[in-house]
Amino acid sequence: MDNAIVVTYELACKDAEEAQMAAVAIAYEQTVELPVDFPLNEEITTRIIGVIRQVRQIGDGLYAAEIAYAAEITGGQIPQLLNVLYGNISIKNNIKLTGVEFPAQFLDNFKGPNYGIEGVRALTGVYGRPLLATALKPMGASPSELAAIAYAFAAGGGDIVKDDHGLVDHSFCGFKDRVIRCIEAVERAADKTGRRCLYFPNVLAEVGVIERQVEFALSHGAPGILISPYIVGLDTVRSLAVRYPIAIMAHPALTGTNFQAPRHGITPSVLLGTLFRLAGADICVYPNVGGRFSFTLDECSRLNKALRGGLGGLRPSFPAPAGGMSLANIAEMAALYGPDTIYLIGGALHGYDKDLSLGSRVFMDKIRGFFSERVETPAANSNAAVSSCDINAGSVNHVSVPKIHMAFNEDFRWDGVTPKVYKTGGQLDFKAVTRHELIGTNEEGADFDLRYFQIEEGGFSSLEKHVHVHVIICVRGKGTLHCNGIAYTLRPLDVAYVPPLHVHQLSNDGKDGPFGFFCIVNHLRDKPLRP
């Protein structure tokens, strides 16, 4: 099997034969979802079902099975990848997902982190040592109280301050107010220190609201956000990373159900490491060895490697161990984790002294003692220089620059816009219609497209319906909109609206020359159907 995703599962089985059978059952369950004795044709057997690469004993009653899945069955998308890796078998015991390797071609579907380790460093201007981060808390504090904490931490030389992951758009502490005040606080501290402390607000909200919060954060100067990928969905994170030039710090909330059963779940290195990075996490927060949660040192090391090591062309991500760190063990942490690490320190830092700025300075001095710090001028946020090609571009590769001004010419043409045939393909009837694509084909990043259509005398558009709506502005001549059996005469600058699934058609039944109108539609929309 070419172009295969190779997955390692640890299987608790009584002997090698049982392990082999268990591996085959997984290869069927995660693809065709049928018993292994179900009769299937050869194409499905060879192309769809997972292939057992090897099954080897790794402990007492413990086997490692390598299964190769055709990358094709994931559809190149994260939700189905999760489903193939562990969807149904998550409900079975004695199967632990411990490793995954992707072919280069599969990884090409993904952009990964926007910043990565180097990019986050460039935002701070700090090289050569671990970064120091803390969280704003507690829930219930007011925006100005949280901003005061942000200021003290930044003034003491801290590098990144993030919201606690439970701070949302609360009635008692609104998202926007918090963002504005905390940004102002870290900028004020920067004026004093000459250093830049990054503020990452927590974005945990409903579908649609998440995007608005990211836009708000970006446009108010926050270079990144904190998000909980397992709660909002990994693909939501990917979608944000692709649409916005934002740094993403991923929080492990709700992932812990994977880590508690000894023979079950997805290991931290695969889930928080490889998969979070694939989705676009620039920084991955995880419970450090020795903290109040409980990863082992081995787990932490494997996770760090998954974040920083090779993964196609994807940028390396910063590990951000949280918990279990104090002034006493910074030396040990430095030796174990190296410089490309973010120390996320809460309790030990806040508990050092009532003056957080002092605590931050003391921790930072301690960190500096083990590394050779190098400081440069911090880079500006990407959004300061963003063009429409970077924002909202669904595709990583394709870029074409939209025009700012399209002058109108008297014959109803626009500079740089070539009229096209109204429709190609499909089986819908129409006559004497041309189409001018004004907005929507050049990565403008709008949620809508603007087109101009012109219908000559005696012509008509196709009779059709669809879920998306039309908004029409007549600008030339006179014509008729037929909508669910009612005819509306349209004259210049009349506006019309076609509701979802209303059967409609536009026609030019007169002798007054061409009928021309703008038509605005959603950028993402369903295809027209016959009535």
Added chain:
Amino acid sequence: MDNAIVVTYELACKDAEEAQMAAVAIAYEQTVELPVDFPLNEEITTRIIGVIRQVRQIGDGLYAAEIAYAAEITGGQIPQLLNVLYGNISIKNNIKLTGVEFPAQFLDNFKGPNYGIEGVRALTGVYGRPLLATALKPMGASPSELAAIAYAFAAGGGDIVKDDHGLVDHSFCGFKDRVIRCIEAVERAADKTGRRCLYFPNVLAEVGVIERQVEFALSHGAPGILISPYIVGLDTVRSLAVRYPIAIMAHPALTGTNFQAPRHGITPSVLLGTLFRLAGADICVYPNVGGRFSFTLDECSRLNKALRGGLGGLRPSFPAPAGGMSLANIAEMAALYGPDTIYLIGGALHGYDKDLSLGSRVFMDKIRGFFSERVETPAANSNAAVSSCDINAGSVNHVSVPKIHMAFNEDFRWDGVTPKVYKTGGQLDFKAVTRHELIGTNEEGADFDLRYFQIEEGGFSSLEKHVHVHVIICVRGKGTLHCNGIAYTLRPLDVAYVPPLHVHQLSNDGKDGPFGFFCIVNHLRDKPLRP
């Protein structure tokens, strides 16, 4: 604490004192995320931190702790609800979430299932007995092969046929082709049987694509979809249920990490029952007792109760046990689960005879033997009668009807549209500008708004920037667009585009009367900022 969400956790502890301490630690961890001895002000202590209602012993080394959380801290949204219920403590062992009760005021934030048990029955026209469902598989089969299975099942009298949850938009079996063929198959069978078999395609795709697939399914006659909420995110399901008049069948893929550790995770009745229903699942698929997966009978019964029992004003959902059913135990299933159940039968049905239509008939006859079936004319899909008020309406309650035709009057006014002040609030300067809201304020369900602005001689709009883009069409007089320091003269029917975060302003510097232009923007957008 009024208006509290009361959560039950099972704690494995050595004695009552330890259990009490563990409960208090949870109440802190899930709210302020601080150690219990951290000094906090009284408002946070009384308003934010969870309150221990009781801790009682329920077994050897096992305690049930009831913690009341203020509903306010969830922000009324599902992602933060999940976070408060189990976010951080998912990473700790010996804590199992076993129950949750919501105050009525919290439930008012949610619409829940669009159809529920009665609504799904109305679509099929079948009352008084369990419904029979099956899955289309295997992955690798072509759309026409899958459609042939759908036809056979429907012709044999089956009620619901769904895609296997691993069927996505594959190169070898495209989503659209599959939907069209399977809908055609069940409709052809309906012509023969006089009964309606519902087809639910699987929607598992990227953010943005999911919505297009739902729209495609709806507009092609599918009344519902299959989706895996734990993979795409529970709030994605809520968002689909609110935006589209679609029935939702929820699949448990990836949830199983909650169910394997004896003292850890979220129980099926809470996760697949209460929470999936809250998000809008009309039907919940789960691994039946006795199947190849492993829920107990007790678990299944509790889950059925969570789906069908009282939950504010939310419609009851259909339990859809899968696996472990055969002709031999239909009697037992009937006695245990009652009529309001969907039997999702795969292997036993397909294995009965090469002719699936025969198998379906035999199973259906067996089911009918234990119940009094009543048949009515199936209801049409909601989408057949949908208006723009039902689709894309973010709010459940507010409905205002958009106009289809807004005639233009010569003084640059539109019927039914009252010009308004350009901006209220904010501190941005402007002069002599009026605003006409044409599309966007009446639940039109478009992703964009259409406004007309008019600037009198000497007037100007505010100098501002934002992430969302503008598309401008000049329709009256002459004016200037200033965009990142460049001035563009706009004349009637010139089109202009303002890219993200470009500083811009429009002005009427001439003596030629008013300058008027349409401006199209995303419906969801960030607020303008000073440059």
